Structures are given as C-alpha cells and as structure tokens.
Amino acid sequence: MIQEALEEIVRGTAEIIDIERIEKLVTKYYEDGTTYTVKAGFDPTAPDLHLGHTVLLQKLATFQKFGGRVQFLIGDFTAMIGDPTGKSATRKVLTKEDIVKNITSYTQQAFKILDESKTDIVYNNEWLEKLGAAGMLQLASNLTVARMLERDDFSKRYASNTPIAVSEFMYPLLQGYDSVHLKSDIEIGGTDQKFNLLMGRQLQKAYEVKKQQAVLMMPILEGLDGVQKMSKSLGNYIGVTEAPKDIYGKVLSISDALMWRYYELLSGKSLSEIAQLKEDVASRTVHPKTAKENLALEITTRFYNEELATLAKEEFNSVFKAKNIPTQMAEFEMSEGIWICQALVDAGLEPSTSQARRDIKQNAVRIDQEKISDEKLNLSLGEYILQVGKKRFAKVKVK
RNA sequence: GGUGGGUUACUCAAGUGGCCAACGAGGGCGGAUUGUAAAUCCGCUGACUACGUCUUCGAAGGUUCGAAUCCUUCACCCACCA
Numbered sequence: 106m107i108q109e110a111l112e113e114i115v116r117g118t119a120e121i122i123d124i125e126r127i128e129k130l131v132t133k134y135y136e137d138g139t140t141y142t143v144k145a146g147f148d149p150t151a152p153d154l155h156l157g158h159t160v161l162l163q164k165l166a167t168f169q170k171f172g173g174r175v176q177f178l179i180g181d182f183t184a185m186i187g188d189p190t191g192k193s194a195t196r197k198v199l200t201k202e203d204i205v206k207n208i209t210s211y212t213q214q215a216f217k218i219l220d221e222s223k224t225d226i227v228y229n230n231e232w233l234e235k236l237g238a239a240g241m242l243q244l245a246s247n248l249t250v251a252r253m254l255e256r257d258d259f260s261k262r263y264a265s266n267t268p269i270a271v272s273e274f275m276y277p278l279l280q281g282y283d284s285v286h287l288k289s290d291i292e293i294g295g296t297d298q299k300f301n302l303l304m305g306r307q308l309q310k311a312y313e314v315k316k317q318q319a320v321l322m323m324p325i326l327e328g329l330d331g332v333q334k335m336s337k338s339l340g341n342y343i344g345v346t347e348a349p350k351d352i353y354g355k356v357l358s359i360s361d362a363l364m365w366r367y368y369e370l371l372s373g374k375s376l377s378e379i380a381q382l383k384e385d386v387a388s389r390t391v392h393p394k395t396a397k398e399n400l401a402l403e404i405t406t407r408f409y410n411e412e413l414a415t416l417a418k419e420e421f422n423s424v425f426k427a428k429n430i431p432t433q434m435a436e437f438e439m440s441e442g443i444w445i446c447q448a449l450v451d452a453g454l455e456p457s458t459s460q461a462r463r464d465i466k467q468n469a470v471r472i473d474q475e476k477i478s479d480e481k482l483n484l485s486l487g488e489y490i491l492q493v494g495k496k497r498f499a500k501v502k503v504k
Numbered sequence: 505g506g507u508g509g510g511u512u513a514c515u516c517a518a519g520u521g522g523c524c525a526a527c528g529a530g531g532g533c534g535g536a537u538u539g540u541a542a543a544u545c546c547g548c549u550g551a552c553u554a555c556g557u558c559u560u561c562g563a564a565g566g567u568u569c570g571a572a573u574c575c576u577u578c579a580c581c582c583a584c585c586a
Contacts, residue, residue: 268581330531331542340532360541394539425540444553460533463548469534481553494533495540 107135110171117160117370119296119324122303126319130290134172143168144176144289144305144318146229146280147215150184152207154214155342156404157326157335160370162218164293164323175224176287177215179208182230183279214345217408232286233279244278247311248304253277256300277301281308284318293321297334326370329355331363349405349417350431356401357421361393364400372403430474430490434498441503445470445482452491452499469494 110131115121130141145165147158154162165175181204212226236244253274254260262269277300284292284305294302302320309317325334328341335342343355359367368379385391398418405414423429437452446461449470455461464470465480471492484503491499 354540358540361539362542364541392539393541397539397541421540446553457551458553459551460549462554464534467534467547483553494535 107132110135113167114164114171114321116167116376117323118164118321120299120322121320122306123317123319126317127291127321130173130319131171138172140172140174141290142176142287143173144178144284144287144292145294146178146180146183146283146292147211148180148184149204149207149211152210153337154211154345155335155337156345156367156371157328157342158215159218159345160323160326161293161295162215163371164321166218166220168291168293169220169223173223173291175219176289177212177219177224177226178283178287179204179226179228180280180283181208181228182233183276217345227287229279229283229286233282236282241275244282244308245275247308248274248278250274258297258300277304278308281305285309285312285314288314288316289318290316291319291321293323295325296322297325298322324370327363327366329359331360343404345408349409349413350420352408353401353405353414353417353421356404357397359397361397364393364397367404368400372400373407374403425495428474430492431498434490434500436500436502438502438504439484441486442483443503445472445477445484446480448484448501449491449493452501454491454493454497454499464493 107128111128114127114131115124121127133139134141143165145161165173169175184204208226216224254263256277259269259273261267280301281304283289285308288309289305292302292305299320299322302322306317306320327333328335328339329343330339330341333339333341337344343352347355356367365379365383368374368382369376372379374382382391382396386393386396402414402418405417420432424431435453437448439448439451443451444458445465446455446458449455449461449464450458455464461470462480465477468476468478470477471490473490474492484501486503489501489503491501
C-alpha cells in the first residue's frame with residue numbers, strides 16, 4: 106500500500122530532494138492517519154490554467170489521495186515582484202480586484218483536479234506585508250550575492266547583459282519565507298523553481314522551524330511546438346477551459362515524440378501500460394495516430410466528460426478527414442456588396458485586408474468550400490461559409 | 505557621479521545620407537505531401553479597395569531636395585571606474 110503510494114508520488118517527477126522525509130510522512134499517515142502539508146505556489150497574474158499547470162495539480166491531487174493537505178498558496182505579494190524566470194522585467198501592477206477575480210477563476214479551474222475539502226487556500230500577502238523592512242533585512246541576510254548569482258536564470262541574464270532588478274533577488278527569499286510561515290512538510294514546483302524551493306529548506310533551518318520541507322520537482326511540460334515550455338504568452342498552450350474540440354484538436358497536432366511526454370505527465374494510465382503502448386507503436390501493432398487519439402480523448406474527458414469528448418472526436422474526423430465543414434462556427438452579419446477582404450477581417454479570420462489579399466493569392470481562402478482567386482470580389486446577398494486555411498471558419502450572412 | 509558602448513519589425517540581427525517597407529536567420533502563416541505528426545519542397549510575413557499612397561528603425565526637435573543613417577535634448581539598458 107505504502108509502496109504503491111510512493112510509486113505514484115514519484116511518477117513523472119524530475120527530481121526529489123529528501124525522499125526519506127516523504128516516505129516517513131506517508132508511512133505515518135498509513136499508521137495513524139496523521140496528515141501532512143504540501144505547499145505549492147501560484148501566481149495570480151494569469152487567470153487561465155493550461156495543461157502545464159495541471160501537471161503540478163495532478164501531483165497535488167495524488168498527495169491528497171495519500172494523506173496530504175494542500176496549501177494552495179496564492180502569491181499575491183510576490184506577484185508584485187515577478188518571478189525572475191519570467192522574461193519580462195517589468196510587470197503590470199495588479200489591483201486588488203484584478204487579483205480577486207483572477208483567483209476566483211483560477212481556483213474554479215483548479216478544483217476540476219484538486220479535492221477542495223483537502224485544500225487550504227492561503228495568501229502570502231497576509232504575512233509578507235507584516236514582515237516589514239526590518240524583517241526583510243533579516244531575511245536578506247540569509248543569502249549572499251554570490252550564491253544568488255549561482256542561480257541559473259540570474260547568471261544567464263547577467264552574462265547576456267539583461268537587466269536584473271535588485272528586487273528580483275528578494276523573490277526566492279520571500280517564497281522561501283512562505284514555507285517558514287506555513288511550516289510546510291513538502292513543497293512541489295517545476296524544475297525551474299529549484300532554487301526557490303531549496304531556499305525554503307534553507308530558511309526553515311535558519312528560522313528553526315525544526316523540520317525542513319521535502320522538495321519535489323515536476324518537469325516543465327513542453328508546449329505544442331515541443332520545444333518551449335507551455336505558456337500562454339508563447340501561444341503554444343492548451344487551456345483547460347477551451348472547447349472540447351479545441352483541446353482534442355490541439356493534442357492531436359502535437360508531434361509523436363511529444364505525445365509520449367504528454368502520456369507520462371498527463372495521462373492517468375499506469376507507467377507499465379504506457380510502456381506497453383509504446384512498444385506496440387514501435388512494432389507497428391498500434392498506429393501512432395490511434396495512440397494519440399486515445400490520449401486526446403482522455404485529456405478532453407478529464408475536463409468535460411466522455412460524451413462531449415467523443416463528440417469532439419467525431420467532429421474532428423468529420424472536418425479534417427472528410428473535409429466537411431464544422432457543425433458550429435462563429436456567425437456574422439454583413440451588408441450587401443462587402444468586399445471579401447474586409448469580410449474576412451470583420452469575421453476575425455484575418456488580421457488585415459493586406460493579409461487577406463496575400464492569402465487569396467496563395468489559394469488559402471475558400472467560400473463554400475470553393476477556392477477563390479479574385480481578391481476584388483464583393484459578396485452579394487446570401488449566406489456563405491468563409492474559410493481560411495484548414496482551421497479557420499466563419500459563417501457570414503450578407504443582407 | 506565620471507567614461508565608453510548600445511536601443512532596428514514577433515525574436516535575434518544587418519544596415520552609418522538616396523538603390524530602404526529596410527539583408528539574413530529563427531518563429532509564424534499559407535500551399536504541396538501526410539496521420540491537422542515528423543521530415544521535405546515552395547510561397548508569404550507594416551497598413552491602406554493598392555501598379556499608387558501612408559506610417560514605421562527608443563522619444564522629441566533640427567540640418568538636408570532627401571534621414572534608420574548626421575546634429576541636439578531626453579528616456580532606458582550594458583560595461584568599467586567611484
């Protein structure tokens with residue numbers, strides 16, 4: 106039983122520091138039901154969760170199954186600084202209302218995966234604001250500049266002449282201090298968080314918390330391109346609130362190599378099942394596309410249900426295999442004689458009429474499935490299905 | 505505070521008076537092929553009812569027939585010195 110729990114906990118992790126501690130905590134839980142705390146920090150700046158976040162959330166959910174209580178930490182104070190891993194040096198200052206709004210939608214999405222009854226939502230503004238200048242100084246004395254510069258992000262930025270604000274040095278310290286305040290037993294985060302996570306251990310020691318958190322790091326999920334990490338700003342993400350057909354379609358568009366990565370980090374299948382599947386694909390018993398379809402179906406089901414996921418699949422096959430038009434698409438009303446390029450822009454299919462012209466020249470634009478070549482075309486009365494490329498559709502009523 | 509270097513499109517990066525809407529690479533988009541995979545090949549990649557016009561090379565002024573390029577001021581970044 107304990108062994109099983111540990112295997113699930115270790116699954117897919119990039120690195121674990123102090124696994125003995127985790128073993129003890131889990132063992133204790135099975136002996137007398139004592140729970141322990143698992144901390145994970147979330148940035149309230151981005152209200153939309155994507156699959157990259159769910160890797161972490163799924164791991165938290167695993168802990169909840171085995172006696173963990175999740176400390177869902179909202180970094181409302183630290184958000185003012187911005188994690189140095191983020192590229193942009195300057196951050197928008199969020200108002201309180203923004204933060205509240207973001208968090209509401211954030212947690213709503215998170216509870217699709219987490220067990221709400223075993224989750225405590227905490228805000229670090231609560232204790233960090235009280236820390237004050239004196240507290241800050243004391244905190245800062247725990248860290249040398251040399252050590253700080255060892256951190257990968259900083260050394261890279263320093264070497265490439267990218268500015269580093271002094272306040273950014275405070276970020277790991279403050280995050281670490283959260284662990285002191287919360288007396289966390291375990292903290293989990295992405296591999297890019299290693300420095301910050303370890304800081305929690307160091308500070309817990311310095312502040313004599315009497316225990317040091319174990320640290321569990323999850324790999325960073327690559328985005329659709331398979332290279333960069335999944336992030337909203339790079340546009341290579343799959344959002345958990347996206348429509349079923351979009352989630353399904355996006356998963357199917359990933360490369361075969363990336364598919365295995367997604368299987369490992371996102372699928373509920375056991376590791377041995379995945380290994381078997383991989384073998385079957387390698388020996389051509391199973392077509393890679395089938396494997397990918399199943400993955401897409403599984404992920405879509407997680408955020409909706411089996412019925413909707415199956416519908417998404419059918420829709421997808423109908424549109425892309427049979428080249429039918431989608432059953433649903435955005436509709437627009439336009440007035441008679443509208444210029445085709447303008448119509449494409451108004452329908453949100455093209456960013457500019459210039460781009461529309463180019464795409465018409467390149468045979469990318471269709472009206473009712475027929476390719477068009479006349480960029481000066483005006484639409485007369487009637488209903489049309491406009492299409493750009495393979496993926497963009499809109500229904501237009503001209504009257 | 506001093507000295508020097510820098511700021512060009514989504515990103516990196518050429519361009520030091522007209523041939524510049526701006527080389528090249530990456531990315532993105534589109535076409536062919538395909539399994540909306542990968543790989544490959546080709547095209548496009550500021551806006552505008554468009555063989556022309558307009559806006560853009562950190563910001564604002566100026567010199568010039570003409571400025572991304574020269575001058576002035578400002579802002580920001582980097583390095584060295586303090």
